[in-house]
Amino acid sequence: xxxxxxxxxxVYKFYxxxxxxxxxxDLDIVGVSIIQTYRSQFGDVLxxxxxxxxxxxxxxxxxxxxxKTNP
Numbered sequence: 001x002x003x004x005x006x007x008x009x010x011v012y013k014f015y016x017x018x019x020x021x022x023x024x025x026d027l028d029i030v031g032v033s034i035i036q037t038y039r040s041q042f043g044d045v046l047x048x049x050x051x052x053x054x055x056x057x058x059x060x061x062x063x064x065x066x067x068k069t070n071p
Contacts, residue, residue, distance in 0.1 A: 001029075 001008040011028040026035045045054045 001010065008030050012024050013026040013028065014022045015025050017023045026033055028034075042054060045057060
């Protein structure tokens with residue numbers, strides 16, 4: 001990745017899913033792991049609420065609000 005003349009490396013972490021082939025399970029960008037970031041965010045939610053709240057937040061992030069109209 002290039003930004004303002006600086007180069008940033010991505011580190012893709014793979015696992016062998018046998019018949020499905022090699023799949024990416026994590027991405028490390030400038031020393032920040034996507035998995036570790038999500039794990040930390042999930043942990044924060046679970047420290048302050050229950051599992052159902054976490055699922056609700058995930059659904060809200062993935063599914064757009066059905067009451068809003070698209071522009």
